[in-house]
Amino acid sequence: MAEKRITYPKSDHIKKLQMIDITKRFPGVLANDRVNLEVNEGEILALLGENGAGKSTLMKQLYGLYTPDSGQILINGKEVVFHSPTDAINAGIGMIHQHFMLVSNLTVVENVALGLKSSRAPFLDLKVVERRMMDICDTYNLKLDPKRYIWELAVGEQQRVEIVKALYRGADLLILDEPTAVLTPQEVDEFFVILKKMAEAMHSLIFISHKLNEVIEISDRVTVLRDGCSVGSVKNENITKTDLAEKMVGRPVVLQYDRSPLNRREVRLKVEDLYVPNDWDEDKVCGVSLEIHGGEILGLAGVSGNGQRELAQALSGLRAASKGKIYLDGVDVTKAAPYEHNLAGQSYIPEERNKEGIIKDFVITENFILEDHDKEPYSKNSIFNFKNIDRETQRAVDAFAVKTPNLKTMVKNLSGGNVQKLILARELSRKPRVLIAAQPTRGVDIGASEYIHLRLLEQRDLGMATLLISEDLDEIRALSDRIAVIFDGRIVGIVDGPSATSEMLGLMMAGVPLEEAQQKK
């Protein structure tokens, strides 16, 4: 494959990249403290670390978005200084961000062409760009339609656009920031094939992740960051998951939970033949029926965009169903408004927590009362009782170990894990009988994830009915009593949690019916 590598005018091929003693300080925070990192051509380096460990900061310095306070970046032994992404791109570095950097109302080829010099300057030469782009796609087996708009593409396709963008710019070294967070297991497999192909073509890859098994599967070497320091670089052959987890968190971590036996109670949430449209009136949920009992966690597995979002919104009253029924404790709530769901003892942990779950510019106390602000003891006759609010918030913050200087801290200044703990604290303090938890640990570090998982299990034992919507199969399997798999708005099948294998679930997530999936396994 290496002989088919396409090169475009740029500086020398990157054979070896070194970051030496990189230190970066933000006001009050030491983000990187003398970090060292090294990657060679044809090598996949995993950069592992919890949120806030300094992975992104480090990579942004490599990509020219920040300049280091001290330390050096060497390419092939020569020092380089990047003042902007352009410098980095010219040196052959490409970066694929966790949140895709795509312009949604431009086409694929326009996104690729953005920022490039044109041969017909000042006019665009989209035809030329398209031809070269398709060459790259052929080389690496990437399927893409250059004429389509980004907003029309699925997440996996969008990621391919990002890869093509980087390769088009002649990237020798690719930084991939948590690239698998949004992919299905099948897509992850496909994606890894692409990565390996790129490595074979003598590209260097830096793969940022906190998913241990992926790191072990794909990388040649692993560099672990903790609290801004590198805590070791290891060869892949002799590492175990437990070792890595401990290195990353700094203490032993439980990767399997001891679960008390299932104590099923009466049906709490019942969904009958539900249809839910998206914003453009296309049904994204088509005929879903589910029953969730008290004391049970039902996991809903599926690739993002298969109707989970619409289903969760319909179940919490945020989106109107076009057909079907929803019963909460036997009461029809299909047409109920969100606050009626709240009143009926339902809680919802939204998928986009920073957008929907909290108000960033409100302080902790104000966020804590978000849903119940108009109820006692927080307010009476529309007038707030701040004493009660502070007391209850303090209690919940303590109980859920939310780390914050004080209760009047703006939520935007909390870390992702603490925000999620705060949301969990709020939702669980309401003592709900039914909880819809959408991606409760996405983007949350291992320590906090573990904590959140334990609290969910605790509530399960107390009799709460939980619908756990997650794209993280490990999470689903670790917590769920039963697992429903959703594909294209339909439930492909419901299997028993403990007996499900990831292969089987993976097939079902791709739309293979239950029986077939069982056979294939």
Next chain:
Amino acid sequence: MDNLFNPETIFGIIGMAVTLAMPYLYAAIGELFDQTAGCYNLGTEGIMMMGAFSAFYVVYETGNLGFGVLAAAIVGLLMGLIMAVISVTFKAEQGISGIGLTMFGVGLSSLLFKTLLNGTVLSVKGFKSIRIPILGDIPYIGDAFFNHNIMVYVAYLLIPIASIILYKTTLGLKIRAVGQNPQAADTLGVSVNKIRYLCVCGGAILAGIAGATFSIANINMFQEKMTNGTGYIAVALVYFSGWKPWRVLLGALLFSFVNALQLRMQVLGINIPSDIAMMMPYLLTIVTLIFVKSRDKPAALAVPYERSEN
């Protein structure tokens, strides 16, 4: 009513609408570039007044119309720089900085008028109408469309030019990307601030020229506050257009047509109270704004860009 529906009258109204639309076109196309790059500039009105004065003053002193347009462009550029510094570099609230710029521009143009020209009404020889050969001789249509001064023709040429820049050039691609997803543009080495400066300043240059059309290409004199809210309408037209150049043209013509129509109806003695008639274009604008939906609305409109820290 009968006398309204003869070709002469109708094409008369259209011809007037074509002229009246000129300043809206300059200002709105300028604003279109601003907004596509993610900034909106409510200071257009103030920039126009400064443009109107500087163009007039230069033409009055030198007699050279080219210098007049140039002066309006330069003054527009300076005003645009003020706006850009405040809204792009200082990341201030754009709506209010725009109002501030309008207050400043309207005030300063009056002050300069008073100081430099003693506030006297003077007139200059403005741009003359040019009848386009052959096309200009077509009955009715010739007079309505092909017998205007050069600034009018240029105004209409701006529409295809803006289309080409926005959709066919690398710069246009950058502009659209910066307004839609500045982060994405930034990671590809497109300087968000540079593009925004360019658009705000470029837009302001056009706004300055829009002002000049009042003082040297239409009325050929200067009066305080002579733009009389045109700048605000221009901003509204951009929303109306759904950020598409050709729909700016549509909006500007529609608005001007209603204005020309109500004047004609007054002259013809069709009795509607003048104040109510004057209200119509504004009502119409509100109504049309209701029906505008566009996927091209710059997602980052009015949002100052800062590299995020995570």
Next chain:
Amino acid sequence: MLKKNSIVVLFIIAILAMAALPVAAADDVFQVAMIMPSKINDYSFSQSMYEALKVLESTFPEGGFELVYSEDMFNVADAREAIRDYADMGYDLVIAHGSQYGTSLQEIAPDYPETAFAWGNGTEFYGQPNISVYQARAEQGGYVFGQVAAKYTNNGKLGVCGPVESGDAKTYIDGFKNGASEAGSPVSVTYTSSFSDVSLMSAAAQTHMDEGATLLTGTSQSIPGAVSVVKENNGIWMGVQWDTIPLAPENVLVSLVYDWSPILNDIVSNMKEGSFGGRAYDLTFKDGGLKFVWNTENMEIDPELIAMADDLAAKITAGEISPLPAQ
């Protein structure tokens, strides 16, 4: 940056801390203050008074007359404060040159019996001994102009560019319409609903001319817009309130000029005798306040036309003609 700021601040505070110097009001200087909604060179109502005051100034010895003014006093509350402030500073004559200032004068005048106040376009002096009111009988000029215009154009179409349907703009236009239609000319009128929208005013003028009018007239500070259109199209303009001939020397047939000098002279001479007001003045042909300024310098004007205008004016003065249609 902060340090720089604080220096600036200290400097400004120092300025602000300075006590205001008392305004020295020498007794032998005749001090006049004028408050107007528009500007001193608006080619209309405000300018006519300002020019009259300039004429008045020339009758005083050098340094014996002081004139100050506040322009753009659209806001009545600000105007009221200005009026009171001028009175307070000892100005001898305070002219509130706009109908909207009446209520303010009514309140303030009793507090300053030694100051003479004059109210422009006012209706009454509220029984106050120190308020004079004056208003222009614009319809008189309007009627004559209507007749003249009809004759000049041989009963052609006439266009009137009005600003806002009120005040002396309206009375002038009503008089014009009356005069023209009595003489047999069709008149069309537009209002732009704004005193300042020059652009729309010029569009209105263009529309009139498109519809076949060759002679136009109109009032307000936005008429320069209309005059420029008339100039472009070689039409004829008749100006009101102030001399518009300089705007278009080739096209302005005649201007009806408001000359407030007779009224001002009367007010001043009464003041010298110790009477500060209590009078109402009308600006009419009779006392020479309404004047024709014919553009004989640049245009050939039939002397018959001028004679006809003078004759009509005389008839109005004599009461033989009523300029406004019977209601």
Next chain:
Amino acid sequence: MISKLRSLFNKTFDAIIPLFATLLALFLGVFMLKALGKDPLAAYAALFEGAFGSQRAIIQTIIKATPLLLVGIGVCIAFRGGVINIGGEGQIIVGALASAAFALYVPIQSRWIMIPLCLLTSMLAGAIWGGVPGILKAKLGVNEILTTVMMNSIAVYLSNFLLRGPMIDPHEIEMGTRAAQTALLPEYTFLTRLAPPTQLNTGTILALILAGVAFVMLFKTTIGYRIRAVGKSADASRYAGIKVPFYQALALILGGSMAGLAGGIEVLGVQHRVMENISANYGFNGIVTALFGSLHPLGTIPAAFLFGGLMVGGNKLQRTVQVHSAFIDTLLGIIVLFVVAAKIFSTRRSKKRAING
């Protein structure tokens, strides 16, 4: 204790920034005055004297500050709800017209009935004028900045129409002067004057009370909480079960009613009739006032006093040194630009604070 002191210091600093910016703008004005050949020292002395130099000056400043305060409160509420109200001008005009119409045409000769009803009418009219953009924004997503600007123009023409036709003072027609204004309102609808002969009236007290009410409403009640929540995050509010369109519209409606009331008080308390240009730019300057007051109803009180002083003093400056009124307009524009731009310093500081914890 120390943290409290620090937070107090930070708040003071944020409040002082607009003052700094204003002074800087005035400093720039020194050069402009020099260029105009006027004595800056005398000019600014006049400015200060005219604004705060005497009892009468201070009263004038307060009279001017009252509508600014009311419009400012409305702008604060709207802003907190995530909508920008540029429609103050129009809302003042319709508020003034409505209260005058009520006072003129409803024949109840009782102060105690008429004054509250007139003021309520003005609030209602302002609420409608703000409500149209509000509902269009909430239901159809129409940009409120544009609709409020359009509504301003419509209000001006409506007022022109009414003042010349249906509502013109019959006396004006009789006398043939036809000035565009309503008749003088009946005396029993006048707000009580606090310091005759000045026009200082009870409307100022009402405005101050309303600033307090708005503060309590915004920060101590669930309604205010919802308005602020909607303003900060529509998505999270929807999630919490708050009716987002309703509170968006409500923010503009409340904002409009405050501006409408400003119009009503201007008529009943100061002018006693409606005439052209009754809004006198209070609508735009009110936005600046709110901005001066850091978009906080209580902060708007000193801001209104300051800004009112600037405007009154500006007029005095114009009279004393005989500088063209456009100078004051230009200066105000510069002040606005500086104040808006200076915001970045407080934003930066608060960011730094946040990072430092």
